[in-house]
Amino acid sequence: MENLEGKTAIITGASSGFGKGTALAFAKAGCDLVLTGFNSDKLQAAATECKEFGVKVVYFAGDIQDEQTAIKTVNLAMENFGQIDILVNNAGIGRTLSIEETSMSDFDLVMNTNVRGAFAFTKYVVPEMKRRHDGQIIMVSSVTGIKGHADESAYTCSKFALRGLAQSLDKELLADGIKTCVICPHAGATNFEVGYGRTKKGVAQSGFLTPEDVGQAMVSICFQPKNSRIVELRLASNNVKY
16 A cells, blocks of 8 residues: 655644544555644644654644744744645635625635635745655645535635635646645535534534545545646545535
């Protein structure tokens, strides 16, 4: 079985949900990790779980809306590992509100978390990847970034923006040895969905994609040979009709 031994990945929003599932999948594949998220206690717990697979894990707790979070996380990665092979821009937030109910502060929160944060992390990771002429960037968009959903106008804007960013970077960075992929998962069996009104069922009963499903898909993106790349991946659960 292929593995990611000898590689280092930065994963944003890694303390729970898809981010934590991705961190665990990468750790299982032998990848050293730099995790970041807002909740320090949850982040530490996620790091502890990942270390059980025998990989090295460091983490930085900070607000992804703050440019310094990206700068300090990238510096932490270089100080501990000397290289960054993979960046997973996973951190995200959503609001299920009509456009009339969505305040401008709601809009700014969603766009700054989902898009500005991903832009900043990518901006500061790219020079390190260029230096080695190698790297994989993954933008976590959503099915909502393919087809807009009612009462999710700000979230839809952000997820379409991430697809556009990924498409732009695919053209800009490929000659430098850097691959860019956007993954568009359908609804997930996480507290994100339950907490913001997408389902009245509990997490376990939803039938949505699990963090493990998404984590394994993320790993598969990184297993492509040098001559090929996955540009966009749409992931759906077999248990839910879309």
